[in-house]
Amino acid sequence: MSDTGTLLIRSRRMVLPDGVSEGAAFVRDGRIELIGGYDLQQEADQTVDLGDLPLLPGLVDSHVHVNEPGRTEWEGFATATRAALAGGVTTICDMPLNSSPVTTTVAALRAKAAAAAGQCSVDVAFWGGAVPGNTAEFAGLLDAGVVGFKCFLSDSGIPEFPPLSRAELRSAMAALAESGAPMIVHAEDPSQVTEPAGPSYDAFVASRPTVAERRAIETVISAAAFSGARAHIVHLAAADCAALIASARAAGIALSAETCPHYLFFAAEEVQPGHTEFKCCPPIRYAVNREALWRALGDGAIDGVVSDHSPCTPSLKGLPDGDFRTAWGGISSLQLGLPVVWSVARRRGFSLADIARWMSVFPADLAGLPTKGRIAVGHDADFVAFDPDASWAVRGADLLHKHSLTPYEGRTLTGRVTRVWLGGAEVTPDDPPRGRLLARGGGPLGG
Ligand SMILES: [Zn+2]
Numbered sequence: 001m002s003d004t005g006t007l008l009i010r011s012r013r014m015v016l017p018d019g020v021s022e023g024a025a026f027v028r029d030g031r032i033e034l035i036g037g038y039d040l041q042q043e044a045d046q047t048v049d050l051g052d053l054p055l056l057p058g059l060v061d062s063h064v065h066v067n068e069p070g071r072t073e074w075e076g077f078a079t080a081t082r083a084a085l086a087g088g089v090t091t092i093c094d095m096p097l098n099s100s101p102v103t104t105t106v107a108a109l110r111a112k113a114a115a116a117a118g119q120c121s122v123d124v125a126f127w128g129g130a131v132p133g134n135t136a137e138f139a140g141l142l143d144a145g146v147v148g149f150k151c152f153l154s155d156s157g158i159p160e161f162p163p164l165s166r167a168e169l170r171s172a173m174a175a176l177a178e179s180g181a182p183m184i185v186h187a188e189d190p191s192q193v194t195e196p197a198g199p200s201y202d203a204f205v206a207s208r209p210t211v212a213e214r215r216a217i218e219t220v221i222s223a224a225a226f227s228g229a230r231a232h233i234v235h236l237a238a239a240d241c242a243a244l245i246a247s248a249r250a251a252g253i254a255l256s257a258e259t260c261p262h263y264l265f266f267a268a269e270e271v272q273p274g275h276t277e278f279k280c281c282p283p284i285r286y287a288v289n290r291e292a293l294w295r296a297l298g299d300g301a302i303d304g305v306v307s308d309h310s311p312c313t314p315s316l317k318g319l320p321d322g323d324f325r326t327a328w329g330g331i332s333s334l335q336l337g338l339p340v341v342w343s344v345a346r347r348r349g350f351s352l353a354d355i356a357r358w359m360s361v362f363p364a365d366l367a368g369l370p371t372k373g374r375i376a377v378g379h380d381a382d383f384v385a386f387d388p389d390a391s392w393a394v395r396g397a398d399l400l401h402k403h404s405l406t407p408y409e410g411r412t413l414t415g416r417v418t419r420v421w422l423g424g425a426e427v428t429p430d431d432p433p434r435g436r437l438l439a440r441g442g443g444p445l446g447g
Pocket of ligand 1 (some may be wrong): 063065307310
């Protein structure tokens, strides 16, 4: 598969599935062939000794809106995957919207793959879309390699990607059950969402209350129980739903949940008037909610952390005097997820092993990519050397996202990606792109 030969890489802080320890990984043809102690002796074309610098498995970001083809002016495969690489993300899973066409048919998946081919700096897999009336497409899309399906229960903001009703969610999940592929759900109940009473951020938050997430999650739990299909809640923002998710799981329902860096880092109290770069749905809630989200991550009620990188053109954000009622919702953060989450996690006593569990292992498992997300024998040699003590200030203009606008502008973060390997080859964003298009199961898309 690869021309990378053999590599021996050592670190005194290797983040392995069972914790952080001294170790060495021997890589042949892009795969990890052997893991041993730090002093492992093995003839290799190249030997890298990181010393005390931690080595993480490459991150898997299972929630990225690339938007190409069709809305490439918002974000595209070349810019998104270069930003991912710079941020230590070696695999992304592209969302079925807001590209045009949306990925709800095999033909649309082919168009997406054709647009991505040859310009991806990291590996890329694809979610299919579940919309009213397209369950007949599911089998074809799964055969063609999508990793699962995404649906909305409320307005997606894109007319060609309408939400499912409760009944449609049930039948869509029933159609998926046998495949084992997950239905991932944007969980806000439209009956609990209102028009904001004014232009302020507080009015926006009040228009999308935690009960909207709760009612939608109850709908998902009931559909999962009915169908037996695996369900996943994307971008959980309402921490008071964590107990509901944990109890459904305890009752045997296949349900998982992710949250996002912005919910763990920011709080509504700090969002200034007009700063619609902070707008996303569900909204960034108040500090007390953020504390509870961290507790839910710590006790395992929330499984993973992924970016929900969802940029748009600056004009759609309406800045500098943004209106939270009309601005496009979505936060740009693909390149920043690792240092953002680490900056807060380390203060709270979490380790790099927790980071790997949330940001590599879980999303790889969710997307059915068995050779991703772990430094383990048989896995792809996707590695990130990460300086956990480096402190630096975010400048949007220095990021590789298509647009520089980010709510993290000026924030000081802790932790910096220093080197990245993809399939055993050290790579930088300036190298010719060597990312592959992946299908569920980890093989090549369309292969
Ligand atoms: Zn999203």
